[in-house]
Amino acid sequence: MSTTNKFSFVNPNKVPFFYGYIVLFIGTIGVWASIPGQTVGVSVFTDPVKDALGLTRNQFSNAYMIGTFMSSFFVARAGVLFDKYGARYVAFFAAIFLAISLLLASVSVSISEFFKTLFNNTSWIIPFSVISLLFFMIRFSGQGVLTMASRNMIMIWFDKNRGKVNALSSVAVSLGFSSSPILLNRLIDDHGWQLSWQLIAICLLIFSFFILQFYRNNPEDFNMIPDGSKIIEDKVKIKKVEHQFTLKEAKETRAFWVFGLTLAFNSFFITGFTFHIVSIFANHDYSKSEAISIFLPISIIAISVGTLFNILSDYVRQKILLYLMLFSGLLATVGLLLLGNSIRIYLLVIGLGGMGGMFSVINAVSWPRYYGRLHLGAITGKIMSFLVIASAIAPSLFSYSYTTLGSYSYISYLNIIFLITLIIASIKAKNPQ
Template sequence: MPNPIKLSLVNPQRFPFFYGYVVLIIGSIGILASIPGQTIGVSVFTDPVKDALGLTRNQFSNAYMIGTLLSSALVARAGVWFDAYGARYVAFFATLLLGASLLVFSVSVEISETIKRAFNIQSWSVPFLLITLLFFLIRFSGQGVLTMASRNMIMMWFKKNRGKINSISSITVSLGFSSAPILLNRLIDDHGWAMSWQIMALSLFIFCICILQLYRNRPEDFDLLPDGGEKKEFDQEAEEIETDFTLKEAKKTRAFWMFGLVLAFNSFYVTGFTFHIVSIFGSQDYTKSEAIAVFLPMSVIAIFVSTLCNILSDYINHKIYLFVMLMAGVLASLGLLMLSQPIGVYLLVGGLGTMGGLFAVINAVTWPSFFGRKHLGSISGKVMSFLVIGSAIAPSLFSYCFTGLGSYRYMGYVTLVFLLFLIIGSLKVKNPQ
């Protein structure tokens, strides 16, 4: 492991209070910093960018899909890097790459036109290949690596209070993600989509400095213990130390696959819905403002659910969360089928809000609780590859459903069938601990 305080002025051992609370704050900000690489950050740019590049909705969605699929091939490897080098260096280079990619994205039209003139090619394939590469970079660095490293770092510093701490982080992240489309839409209206990406890139470069100064991998690196406990307390509770599963061992359990697949479903559905949200609501005669407005009530529900379930997660069986999340998925699917009616909007908001709240709990708390902390990077990295694949194929499937079948509602039938499979498969799930 590299020197944990190299290039930094901050030493957790000398802090007047438990440094895990600093990790909680800076790690939550790190998750928010990944927004430009998340679907919720890309979706607001979809229409102006595809129009500027001269791409159709299907072409833009396919570029997003291919770029995201390519990133899924590497994101599992990033989990191994996390175990080997820690959150600090992994998050630093991910943030640096995300900022640089946004800068290139901001001049993508100019780059595309230059390539066309240089090679005398007048084809949509030039901007298509360019943004496919850029989508790969921002999805890998933002949605994949930066999010995983920041979330895992927080979980490394807490054990007994893991759920309560994650509830605080989840509230911050939910508020940030829910307000992101509104704020980014305002930023684009005021400065244009290119300048907006440049502003975000500059912010990310500044955050790189914060990562080097404040990100810390594990309390044990500084002779500290999770939750700020003392050595004597730790020795008395030695019999409660969790078993550390390797990725190979975790993959042999039903819990790994069922929890991983329900998280992947959430990623798939939320990505497809968010990516095409203006078009989805527009097909039912809703305005752009009305479409974006659903993020607010969804976030309120997500915050309530995540706060309650995070606190309870230290005491109850997580299998309950698995089935509640599956039922929420059913509600969201029915909402898409019935969107032409007011009840459809309520079902969508309620289902997606509940799924979003439980996603924040399961994706952060369940993995260290079920499989231990030692190999958390490789295990969560593998699960992250499921999420990335789900988010990769969603925009194109939603798009083809609309352009080929004439309505987004048919995706509701597809998701209901998949949820039925997960419900049956989850009946015998057990905690590996």
């Protein structure tokens, strides 16, 4: 226990209640802390940063795609490190790395000018390369590692109540993510994009101290069991899954790919839609304020759906939740394809809200239930790489669909084909336990 509690003043065994609830609280804040590395946090900085760097929207979208795509190759490795060293150290270094990345991003214009002078070249390739590398650092540490470590830690501390606990965390995360664009936009308006990133970086450095103090890897490290502070004794039988799957074994099951690709679709659709939401709605004669306003009802639906089905996930089969998420994806895709009047907007809003709510359930609860806790980092790290790749290519595919083919509708056609394929494949996707 001395090793697992190193550098901390907090002893979980001396807390008067189950320490898992502290893990729930601090882990949820850890997911909040990843917002600067999420699309919802980056998109607010898009216009001022691209203008400062002298990049076009397509160039900036491509830089985002390249940086995010590069990060996907390292996220799976971070999952292995999670299994080896635990959430505490992985999240600690992820928060510091994200802070450093934001500090460098805040001076990206100066870095670009330095290299322009050094190479005596004023080409757009230099700022493009600089921001691509910075996007890699931001997306890897924020969207990838910090999110994975914080969410997995919460799931490891609970078993029977995993769905109920995830309901609480998901509500808080949804509220934080939905309100973050407004708060970040206000921060940029008041202090500019450079100082805003610097202030966020300082907050992350402070939070890294709290990670060391309160993050803990496993209840067993402190002679506890998931769901309660009951001390482990020989006569106590702890319920375990039948088999602790390795990543290799998990990849041999159909459920791994069907669930993973369904989650990746959500990441693809949400990222591409959010990145170009103003342009998408402008093509149907909606104003910017009208476009942004749909996030509120989407959040309300996502929170309601997520809360309900997180609780129900403790009692129902995960496959039912999968079908609900795929159906929500179809609603959202059809809503985008037929966007033009209020009824079709309702389809889009309901679909996005339902898909977002189900994502919070499946992405957290399914993996430990299907494959166990022992190799959870490696498995969820691989799944996170799917999500990162999907979010990497989405902005550019949405952008080229419009700029080259003249409409966002072609993305919807592609999405419908993909979803129907997943629905057919999911028929034989079973719980490997």
